[in-house]
Amino acid sequence: MIRGRVIGQVWATKRAPRMAGRKLLLVAEQVVGDSGLRDTGRVVVAVDDLDAGAGDSVLVAFGSGARNAVRPGSRDVLVDAAVVQVIDGSTV
Amino acid sequence: MIRGRVIGQVWATKRAPRMAGRKLLLVAEQVVGDSGLRDTGRVVVAVDDLDAGAGDSVLVAFGSGARNAVRPGSRDVLVDAAVVQVIDGSTV
Amino acid sequence: MIRGRVIGQVWATKRAPRMAGRKLLLVAEQVVGDSGLRDTGRVVVAVDDLDAGAGDSVLVAFGSGARNAVRPGSRDVLVDAAVVQVIDGSTV
């Protein structure tokens, strides 16, 4: 998983059928520098079922980990990234 | 998923059998800088079934997420990236 | 797998149901430079069942390798990174 910061949301009318109804967040990847966390500029788009909002620090899982978050054991989910935690705190 | 911008298309006559008939888009990866979105130069090639065109902002899914977009639950699809949304708008 | 250094821990109350009870470590990715190992700044978040602590050098596996570390043969684990070794030593 990576740690990121929610910076926004995307929406669409033209989409693959099974994407309908999914809330999609823009999450900025963060790295650790000399003065703590900073954004790298890279952005991933992740499904969110945890009601995360702009500014929240989140954990994003990828691949089948993400699909399992969306629907356990499923084999036909077409997302590849999902918010699996809204972070309360951390030691860095 | 990543957010990208459609910059073109590729075509081929010599290809793996099950690639025939697929529309393949060149999608430029985008990052968030001080003045909004900008291209990184990195390009992914993604299957498109949503009729996206040059200049469109799209969401690209990877791995089995992409294969599920092409054919749900399938285990023999050989693409690894697919356009799953044409983005109408976003807060960034 | 990658080699990394444990730099901290994250916690959360709002999370996907099956993330409960998991210890999550922040692991700094390391590369080899002229004067040995150094951090790149990139951080991955990995499940830890091996009782690794801050400062430990660890091996992190990704994808289904990580899910197999958490529960062998499982298809519904939603983590995508796990500590699979605490490194005692290495030739670099």
Place this chain on the structure above:
Amino acid sequence: MIRGRVIGQVWATKRAPRMAGRKLLLVAEQVVGDSGLRDTGRVVVAVDDLDAGAGDSVLVAFGSGARNAVRPGSRDVLVDAAVVQVIDGSTV
């Protein structure tokens, strides 16, 4: 998939049993710059069943997409990258 340029070939006598008989190409990853495509220096090694040669522009698929290219639906193929198209042309 990524777009790349074939720059050479590798061969080996010591290899995992099921790698025997596979033609393996060195493919240079390409990005889009101000003056068109250029190499990044990164190189992937991909199985080729399409008779691609040095200088060819190709499409490389990864992960199970690549394994499906080598043998559809197979679960025991050990390559993770395969040439799935030799590109005839593109708009970039």
Place this chain on the structure above:
Amino acid sequence: MIRGRVIGQVWATKRAPRMAGRKLLLVAEQVVGDSGLRDTGRVVVAVDDLDAGAGDSVLVAFGSGARNAVRPGSRDVLVDAAVVQVIDGSTV
């Protein structure tokens, strides 16, 4: 797969049960520059069953490709990278 150079080995006493008995190599990723191959500094840790040694040029497969190298068709292997060839020669 990527091409790399074996630079060392790691060992551990504290590890996930099914990691026991595995030889783990540190492999430096290589890119192609103006004067041939050079290390990027990035290091992957890969299981080796081919008796590769320090200085050897090797091919590393990732994901289920790597798990299939370790045990064909297996679904409970927890490594995500494996040496699948010791390279004898290449045109670059």
